[in-house]
Amino acid sequence: MTSQAADGPETVVASRRSKITPEREREFFDAVLEQIRECGYDSVTMEGVAASTRCSKSTLYRQWKTKPQFVAAALRASRRVRFAGIDTGSLAEDLRQAARAAGDWSGKDTRLLQALGHAVTSDQELAEALRDALVHPEIAALEEMLARGVARGEVRAGHPALEYIPAMMFGVLRVRPVLNGQYADSDYLVRFVEAAVLPSLGLR
Amino acid sequence: MTSQAADGPETVVASRRSKITPEREREFFDAVLEQIRECGYDSVTMEGVAASTRCSKSTLYRQWKTKPQFVAAALRASRRVRFAGIDTGSLAEDLRQAARAAGDWSGKDTRLLQALGHAVTSDQELAEALRDALVHPEIAALEEMLARGVARGEVRAGHPALEYIPAMMFGVLRVRPVLNGQYADSDYLVRFVEAAVLPSLGLR
DNA sequence: GTGTACCGGTACTCGACCGTATCGGTACAC
DNA sequence: GTGTACCGATACGGTCGAGTACCGGTACAC
Numbered sequence: 001m002t003s004q005a006a007d008g009p010e011t012v013v014a015s016r017r018s019k020i021t022p023e024r025e026r027e028f029f030d031a032v033l034e035q036i037r038e039c040g041y042d043s044v045t046m047e048g049v050a051a052s053t054r055c056s057k058s059t060l061y062r063q064w065k066t067k068p069q070f071v072a073a074a075l076r077a078s079r080r081v082r083f084a085g086i087d088t089g090s091l092a093e094d095l096r097q098a099a100r101a102a103g104d105w106s107g108k109d110t111r112l113l114q115a116l117g118h119a120v121t122s123d124q125e126l127a128e129a130l131r132d133a134l135v136h137p138e139i140a141a142l143e144e145m146l147a148r149g150v151a152r153g154e155v156r157a158g159h160p161a162l163e164y165i166p167a168m169m170f171g172v173l174r175v176r177p178v179l180n181g182q183y184a185d186s187d188y189l190v191r192f193v194e195a196a197v198l199p200s201l202g203l204r
Numbered sequence: 205m206t207s208q209a210a211d212g213p214e215t216v217v218a219s220r221r222s223k224i225t226p227e228r229e230r231e232f233f234d235a236v237l238e239q240i241r242e243c244g245y246d247s248v249t250m251e252g253v254a255a256s257t258r259c260s261k262s263t264l265y266r267q268w269k270t271k272p273q274f275v276a277a278a279l280r281a282s283r284r285v286r287f288a289g290i291d292t293g294s295l296a297e298d299l300r301q302a303a304r305a306a307g308d309w310s311g312k313d314t315r316l317l318q319a320l321g322h323a324v325t326s327d328q329e330l331a332e333a334l335r336d337a338l339v340h341p342e343i344a345a346l347e348e349m350l351a352r353g354v355a356r357g358e359v360r361a362g363h364p365a366l367e368y369i370p371a372m373m374f375g376v377l378r379v380r381p382v383l384n385g386q387y388a389d390s391d392y393l394v395r396f397v398e399a400a401v402l403p404s405l406g407l408r
Numbered sequence: 409g410t411g412t413a414c415c416g417g418t419a420c421t422c423g424a425c426c427g428t429a430t431c432g433g434t435a436c437a438c
Numbered sequence: 439g440t441g442t443a444c445c446g447a448t449a450c451g452g453t454c455g456a457g458t459a460c461c462g463g464t465a466c467a468c
Binding site: 039040041042043113114115117118119121122131135139160161163164165166167168170171172173174175176178179191192194195196197199200202 | 243244245246247317318319321322323325326335339343364365367368369370371372374375376377378379380382383395396398399400401403404406
């Protein structure tokens with residue numbers, strides 16, 4: 001009775017789970033972030049996460065003292081740069097590719113940002129974790145693209161639109177659900193880059 | 205369902221079921237929206253609203269059946285168009301003035317949108333009320349401006365950037381707090397219009 | 409004065425969740 | 439085999455908020 005209770009496939013009891021492995025931790029983190037996306041930060045419960053990962057509340061509380069600390073840890077662990085590796089040698093093409101990449105994860109990340117957007121106003125640690133996980137890395141990557149474009153002479157240094165490009169990209173990504181009722185997909189974002197971002201920089 | 209929102213200072217009420225005057229109702233609505241901005245939708249309680257307006261929970265529940273219905277009513281009653289009356293005869297100037305106007309209420313509305321952003325994903329009525337109160341009127345006003353500009357020949361009909369202007373304006377407004385840690389003020393928005401919006405339309 | 413209908417206050421039920429405590433079971437070290 | 443340390447399950451206490459019920463008070467109609 002102690003092992004899993006009638007779980008899906010025939011995945012044999014992996015048998016070495018006397019301590020929380022990094023893979024197991026990853027399961028907890030994935031579960032809590034997914035539940036935040038679906039139900040919002042306030043509605044996520046430690047009990048729910050425990051149930052969906054078939055662990056016990058005690059296990060979670062043994063590792064993390066409180067719910068916000070647990071969520072912050074999950075965010076920090078999920079940090080990764082989606083724009084990494086984009087460097088085509090042309091700023092316009094870099095931006096198009098970034099838009100295409102952004103479209104692929106826009107639903108997930110937009111939901112997470114939205115769901116946590118207000119919770120972070122009352123928890124400093126959470127705010128920092130969210131920024132480090134979802135915002136700063138992408139911003140930095142975008143700014144690198146722009147800097148390379150400037151260095152290549154595609155855009156003159158100090159062009160007034162440069163400062164606003166990250167806000168435009170993130171902004172459109174973020175508000176599309178509210179305006180049009182659907183998440184921004186790659187197609188929409190690429191067209192946005194071509195119709196507005198590039199022209200504002202004097203590119204095409 | 206009560207009376208119209210547009211009645212005068214003196215109540216000429218014929219046969220109201222409720223003794224709640226429109227002014228009193230307005231107090232309830234202002235209170236709940238303010239508390240939502242401060243604490244988030246989930247954290248707002250009917251008890252808190254009752255306490256801050258010195259009425260009783262019973263009074264609130266007599267008028268509105270549930271918390272989401274109460275909030276939706278508050279949103280609908282708060283509907284107003286901030287861009288109304290902007291018509292300078294020049295699209296560029298219209299957009300600058302819209303940016304200036306937007307900066308004045310950006311903090312309040314951005315907080316409200318943020319605080320409700322996730323709650324609306326699980327309540328259809330709330331979502332509709334939020335859109336009707338804060339989003340659609342402004343979008344419509346912006347689109348009118350753009351249409352006038354097209355009619356005057358300042359921008360050619362079908363210009364690809366036209367479709368994205370509202371999303372750009374709202375998006376930048378919305379994400380500035382996340383990117384820069386402060387709400388978008390008039391100055392920031394006007395510079396954004398000049399640096400990015402107008403160039404993308406081929407204006408200056 | 410009398411009736412009516414609503415108000416504000418309070419007390420209540422009911423359910424949900426946080427965080428803790430306890431207990432049996434088991435992988436691993438030696 | 440024995441000990442240790444952690445796992446999962448479960449039960450519990452405490453808090454909080456939604457929504458309901460009931461109360462006395464009062465403005466107003468007639």
